[in-house]
Amino acid sequence: MRSIVGLIVVITAATFYLYILSSYLPTGPRQLPPKATENEEKSDIDTNKDSGEFKEHRLKFPSDLVELRELAELLQFYKTEHTGYVLLLFCSAYLYKQSFAIPGSSFLNILAGALFGPWQGLVLACVLTTVGSTMCYLLSQAFGKRYITNLFPGQVSMLQRKVEENQSCLFFFLLFLRFFPMTPNWFLNMSAPIVNIPVTFFFFSVFIGLIPYNFICVQTGSMLSEVSSLDDLFSWGKVLQLLCIACVALLPGTLIRHYSQTHLKLDGLEENNGVNKKTQ
Incomplete structure (x- = not known):
């Protein structure tokens, strides 16, 4: 019972912090209501300013690419005027998602590429992924061992x-699980302390093992921020760039898979994919 109370306190405090951080925004851009046409915008822009018919953008976690692009455009505005605020908000939201095993880190990786560029975004995504996953590991170690074992007894036993x-x-072995997630990343983060994986092995396996995944997402975000239409996205230059990204991302996984065939014992591990079915 004490572990549940402790976890609730941590989640509540983190949620309150993120809410306060996202609520007290600096002055941001405003836009016309969606139904306004270009002609209406040109003719009514002065009168609408005074009548208060503009609506403010609001920050929220993106659930699709349209919302992601809108959020990226909004944060790009803030970034030019309030770089420190955008960086703090992005890091806080990313760590919140990772620490509490909330799906959606791929969208934030794409957003990192759109906001900070391909290389700064990659470094930021790798660091935040690693720190957030380690925080999830520590939370599970402190509060969740008994409950995770009760919820997923077969999967924990197999992983052990x-x-x-x-x-x-x-x-x-941990690198292989990150490159080829037979066990979902969120489940591995929570169950790692239960099956006695040392935190140092865990930390560096997350950092190295998720570089290809983060690389693909961040590069995608960087490309999406540069294109304005589908014709731009499917130009020869962009297609070749995508192929290069895929080759670079697949190379480490190919080497790890070759190593695993002779050194690792993986029979039966695919049964842990049942965790995905339980959470759908």
Whole structure:
């Protein structure tokens, strides 16, 4: 009971902090209501300013690419005037999602590429992914061991057995799970302390193992911020760039898979994909 109360306190405090941070925004852009046409915008822009018919953008987690692009445009405005605020808000939202195993980190990785560029965005995404996953590990270690074991007894038992079988090359086993997620990343983050994975192995396996995934998402976000139409996206230059991104991202996974065929014991691990079905 005490662990549940502690977890609720942590979640409540983090949620309140994020709410306060996103509520007290600096002065931001305003736009006409969606029904206004271009002609109406030109003729009525002065009168609407005084009548208060403009609506303010509001910050929220994006659920699709349209919302993601709108959020990226809004934050780009804030970034030019309030760089520190945007960085703090982005980092806080990312760590919140990762720490509490909330889906949607791919959208935030894409947003990182759109806001901070391909290389700064990649470094930021890798650091935040690693820190957030480690915070999830520590929260699970402090509050969730009994509940996760009760919710997913078969999956935890299978992962425990595979960790014991691969003790001699545990770090490469963890890298394999990140490159080829037979076990979902959120489940691995929460169950790692239960199956006695050292936090140092966990930390560096997340940082290295998720570089290809973060790289693809961030590069995609950087490209989306530069195109204005589908014709731009499917130009020869962009297609070649996408192919290069795919090749670079697939190379580490190919090497790890080759290593796993002779050194790792993975039989039966795919059964842990049942975790996905339980959460759908």
